[in-house]
């Protein structure tokens with residue numbers, strides 16, 4: 497048994513038995529890990545509501561024999577509680593937490609992804625995160641975890657993607673019309689959508705109009721579902737609450 501403390505974000509929790517909870521943490525020093533929080537549902541004092549998804553905290557942990565650590569206590573750094581004032585912000589927060597839960601790996605620290613998630617939750621909490629910022633966060637998160645989609649130039653030949661680009665997650669992103677026969681499962685993408693995503697990826701911060709966001713969302717959902725093997729549950733929640 498080894499005791500250690502680590503900065504962490506709560507990615508999610510699952511109730512266990514009558515009194516306990518298993519918490520999935522994204523830690524700065526140890527990547528994703530599961531921690532057993534004994535009495536988390538009964539004792540209000542010990543964790544004091546800190547084990548909500550999205551909470552940024554210092555976790556005091558103890559290694560055990562299996563894969564799950566024991567969570568001995570926490571000190572909240574920031575709870576991001578203003579996110580809960582607004583359904584659109586809740587939906588975006590749940591989405592970015594689920595995305596990071598899927599993209600992060602056990603025992604593999606990822607400072608860039610960790611910092612991006614803390615920063616994005618802060619923007620949501622400060623009410624400074626519009627829908628375009630979520631697309632930007634996704635592009636960054638994919639880049640930091642080795643899944644960066646290519647929007648320009650063509651993912652196969654390196655030439656400009658032209659006016660009839662196709663998008664194929666299996667081949668890494670957008671391909672030009674000349675390469676289209678090599679990607680039979682590719683879908684048609686509008687050049688202005690490809691261009692908008694390339695510019696966001698390059699660091700441009702200009703908000704996208706709703707129509708471009710909707711088309712961008714389709715491409716990103718396709719790409720992420722392909723690489724993770726399933727559609728994220730929180731995408732459906734965003735659709736239900738009518739936000740992006």
Ligand SMILES: [Zn+2]
Pocket residue numbers: 650651652653654655671672673674675
């Ligand atoms: Zn090409």
